[in-house]
Amino acid sequence: MLVKTFGCALFGIDAITVTIEVNIDRGINFYLVGLPDSAVKESQQRIEAAIGNLGYYYPHKKVVINMAPADIRKEGSAYDLPIAIGILAASEQINADRLEQFVIMGELSLDGTLNPIKGTLPIAIKAKQEGFHGLIVPKANAREAAVVEGLEVYGVETLSEVVAILNGDNTMKPVAIDSVDFAQEAFYEFDFSDVKGQENIKRALEIAAAGGHNVILIGPPGSGKTMLAKRMPTILPPLTMAEALETTKIHSVAGLVGRNASLVRTRPFRSPHHTISDAGLVGGGTYPQPGEISLAHNGVLFLDELPEFKRTVLEVMRQPMEDRVVTISRAKMTVDFPASFMMVAAMNPCPCGYYNHPDKECTCKPGMVQQYLNRISGPLMDRIDLHVEVVPVAYNDLSKKQGGESSAAVRERVIKAREVQEKRYAHFPTIHANAQMTPHLIQKYCDLDEPCRDILKTAMNRLGLSARAYDRILKVSRTIADLDGSETIQTGHLAEAINYRSLDRDNWGS
Numbered sequence: 001m002l003v004k005t006f007g008c009a010l011f012g013i014d015a016i017t018v019t020i021e022v023n024i025d026r027g028i029n030f031y032l033v034g035l036p037d038s039a040v041k042e043s044q045q046r047i048e049a050a051i052g053n054l055g056y057y058y059p060h061k062k063v064v065i066n067m068a069p070a071d072i073r074k075e076g077s078a079y080d081l082p083i084a085i086g087i088l089a090a091s092e093q094i095n096a097d098r099l100e101q102f103v104i105m106g107e108l109s110l111d112g113t114l115n116p117i118k119g120t121l122p123i124a125i126k127a128k129q130e131g132f133h134g135l136i137v138p139k140a141n142a143r144e145a146a147v148v149e150g151l152e153v154y155g156v157e158t159l160s161e162v163v164a165i166l167n168g169d170n171t172m173k174p175v176a177i178d179s180v181d182f183a184q185e186a187f188y189e190f191d192f193s194d195v196k197g198q199e200n201i202k203r204a205l206e207i208a209a210a211g212g213h214n215v216i217l218i219g220p221p222g223s224g225k226t227m228l229a230k231r232m233p234t235i236l237p238p239l240t241m242a243e244a245l246e247t248t249k250i251h252s253v254a255g256l257v258g259r260n261a262s263l264v265r266t267r268p269f270r271s272p273h274h275t276i277s278d279a280g281l282v283g284g285g286t287y288p289q290p291g292e293i294s295l296a297h298n299g300v301l302f303l304d305e306l307p308e309f310k311r312t313v314l315e316v317m318r319q320p321m322e323d324r325v326v327t328i329s330r331a332k333m334t335v336d337f338p339a340s341f342m343m344v345a346a347m348n349p350c351p352c353g354y355y356n357h358p359d360k361e362c363t364c365k366p367g368m369v370q371q372y373l374n375r376i377s378g379p380l381m382d383r384i385d386l387h388v389e390v391v392p393v394a395y396n397d398l399s400k401k402q403g404g405e406s407s408a409a410v411r412e413r414v415i416k417a418r419e420v421q422e423k424r425y426a427h428f429p430t431i432h433a434n435a436q437m438t439p440h441l442i443q444k445y446c447d448l449d450e451p452c453r454d455i456l457k458t459a460m461n462r463l464g465l466s467a468r469a470y471d472r473i474l475k476v477s478r479t480i481a482d483l484d485g486s487e488t489i490q491t492g493h494l495a496e497a498i499n500y501r502s503l504d505r506d507n508w509g510s
Contacts, residue, residue, distance in 0.1 A: 027062030034067030211479030212433030219390030
């Protein structure tokens with residue numbers, strides 16, 4: 001007897017429907033075709049044990065299973081459940097009438113219980129698009145899939161529960177998610193009110209958040225660079241539903257959505273170690289998986305000790321930072337992963353860490369400071385808008401009992417500035433913040449009056465600012481003006497922006 005069940009294969013952060021054809025005929029053998037990987041091929045042993053342990057019988061006949069389309073690689077153990085259901089239906093142990101209504105995915109244990117799988121949200125979205133009535137997945141993945149409206153999602157714990165659903169004997173109700181839960185304010189472990197002193201640094205991070213600018217923090221060990229960076233997501237605007245869905249899809253494919261979790265509600269904060277490989281940062285592998293820059297999509301990528309990263313690792317980031325997408329090409333496939341993130345980097349000013357320190361003397365030999373800075377290429381530094389010098393917090397500030405301004409208060413100002421930018425770039429679908437402005441938009445929205453042009457000319461000459469600093473200063477000035485509620489860039493806005501180009505000065509590190 002021939003039956004068909006339906007599952008999905010993951011391709012990047014999207015899913016492709018897979019038809020699993022099971023045919024049982026006279027003979028004795030087991031054939032699994034359609035480009036399955038090793039994990040799929042090993043399913044026979046798991047399925048046979050699970051079927052037997054739940055009181056069903058495994059047909060010792062000629063079992064042929066085809067996974068179509070046959071030119072797409074099928075990987076992972078999530079096909080255990082649809083194959084097992086196909087075998088039970090083809091051997092006439094269960095009703096096959098409702099198989100065409102469901103996409104079924106899950107990994108079987110030997111006792112017939114189901115283990116969680118990756119990529120449930122993309123699978124649910126695809127099932128809805130293809131017109132399926134419902135989706136059957138392990139219970140731990142059900143809430144994640146249930147955010148897709150118009151699709152009945154059943155979270156099951158055992159193979160027997162799936163059989164009951166298909167036979168019509170089930171009393172289980174589909175999983176429902178209250179959309180109000182997403183609208184509630186997200187909880188953050190950290191808050192800007194914990195930071196004492198450092199008002200100029202907090203101001204710079206507010207500007208970075210308001211305009212979507214990349215920022216680098218330069219300061220000695222213990223000055224608070226990491227502490228400040230960890231609080232960056234708390235002042236960014238809340239995720240929209242569209243951003244939350246896309247972010248959750250990426251984390252789902254990577255298997256990072258927790259059990260019984262639904263949507264990602266807070267902006268991601270990823271902090272990879274400086275020993276990370278190229279593939280770990282941008283993504284890759286035999287079957288491409290998202291890297292850290294994609295896991296930071298719609299959030300913050302924090303690179304601590306930036307000069308310690310391998311130069312090749314940093315260089316592969318350049319194109320994704322510009323295009324906001326990373327393309328991974330293999331012989332048989334090309335996969336795109338979103339990579340629209342804010343980069344926050346931190347570094348010591350020199351190898352010993354105390355160059356320009358107010359109290360401690362730098363012990364580096366002549367030329368070592370510049371050599372240390374040269375580990376970061378000019379093209380990468382060109383993509384960082386704000387250079388912020390972090391100095392140690394004075395004792396008087398540390399001993400204060402009263403904390404600083406809360407993240408919620410800062411976030412309100414950031415949201416207002418972002419709303420101004422959304423209206424400004426309403427006719428440019430790929431532009432959402434000032435940091436993404438093209439040269440044409442810079443000319444249009446960053447027009448300077450005569451006093452401002454004089455200030456910028458003087459700064460370029462006296463401070464020895466590089467040519468690449470020019471556009472960055474204008475973009476940051478536009479953001480500062482937006483925070484100030486000003487339609488035009490004023491001299492004060494421009495002067496503040498110029499102060500955030502420390503590493504472009506000729507005398508830095510000399």
